[in-house]
Amino acid sequence: MTQLPPGQRKSGGFPRFGGPSKPPAVPANPALQITGAVREPVTVALSELSTLPRTEQTSDFHCVAGWSATGLRWAGVGFTAFYRSIIEPQLSPTAAVTHVVFRGLDGYRAIVSIDDALQNDVLLADRLDDEPLSLWN
Numbered sequence: 001m002t003q004l005p006p007g008q009r010k011s012g013g014f015p016r017f018g019g020p021s022k023p024p025a026v027p028a029n030p031a032l033q034i035t036g037a038v039r040e041p042v043t044v045a046l047s048e049l050s051t052l053p054r055t056e057q058t059s060d061f062h063c064v065a066g067w068s069a070t071g072l073r074w075a076g077v078g079f080t081a082f083y084r085s086i087i088e089p090q091l092s093p094t095a096a097v098t099h100v101v102f103r104g105l106d107g108y109r110a111i112v113s114i115d116d117a118l119q120n121d122v123l124l125a126d127r128l129d130d131e132p133l134s135l136w137n
Contacts (some may be wrong), residue, residue, distance in 0.1 A: 004068050011067040014128070024105040032124075034087055037095035044086055049124065052077045052085060057121060076125035080118050 004010060034042040056075045062068045091097065100117045103109045116122070126133055 004070075005062055008062055008066055008068040011069045014061065014069045014072065015067065026105065034090070036101070037092060037097050038087065038090040039092050040090070042086070042090050046126075049077045049082070049126075052081045055123065057123065059121065073129050074123055074125045075127035075130075076123040078120070079122040079124055080120065082124055083118060 030046045032044045032046070034044065054075065055078050056073065058071060058073050060068055060070045061072055097114050099111055099113055101109055101111050
């Protein structure tokens, strides 16, 4: 059995709560938008991610709300591969990247240090437990 961090309780699944009662509309051609330290904003169609190596891993998810889902099987593109091949070539020569901001269609944001984001276990995940991610996984 997985040891949970202090204060966490095991969840029977991967719950979704909070946010809008109706999920945001997904664009017909979803894309990642990259702004900030890049010379010009970059838009990367999700279909372009298929050119990068895919990876799978089993990881636990510990939510700040106090629940943990363990043994989840994730699949997607490693963030390091994405960063090195898509973002890094677009950086301004004087850019000192210290953090990355991830923002979803629902407006929620996560700010991650670049050192943490470039760890081997960070994915731009598109599958969970062999199923495509949905808005309500």
